[in-house]
Amino acid sequence: MSDxxxxxxxxxxxxxxxxxxxxxxxxxxxxxxxYELPVEAxxxxxxxxxxxxxxxxxxxxxxxxSDDEQAMLWEAQNVKENSRLGxxxxxxxxxxxxxxxxxxxx
Numbered sequence: 001m002s003d004x005x006x007x008x009x010x011x012x013x014x015x016x017x018x019x020x021x022x023x024x025x026x027x028x029x030x031x032x033x034x035y036e037l038p039v040e041a042x043x044x045x046x047x048x049x050x051x052x053x054x055x056x057x058x059x060x061x062x063x064x065x066s067d068d069e070q071a072m073l074w075e076a077q078n079v080k081e082n083s084r085l086g087x088x089x090x091x092x093x094x095x096x097x098x099x100x101x102x103x104x105x106x
Contacts, residue, residue, distance in 0.1 A: 008031075027045065029086035050076035053076055055100060073085065
């Protein structure tokens with residue numbers, strides 16, 4: 001496996017192009033933390049807080065939301081049709097070139 005490129009637009013509109021390993025079972029929330037992007041991850045990646053909510057900008061097929069993810073997004077603010085929880089998106093080779101935008105803090 002190899003590293004992929006992910007583009008993350010922060011809350012100030014700045015685009016960060018980062019490398020992400022595909023062989024560590026890392027998720028998008030953890031990737032943001034590694035690169036010190038402003039994601040709180042209060043629940044530690046358990047889909048219980050929505051502080052890692054992001055918007056999928058590119059056309060990547062990331063599969064559907066799990067029941068837990070859907071339930072959390074139902075209660076979250078600033079949710080859009082393309083909202084996902086970063087903690088629920090495990091990095092894979094099929095995500096190469098993924099573009100996301102961090103949702104506003106609440």
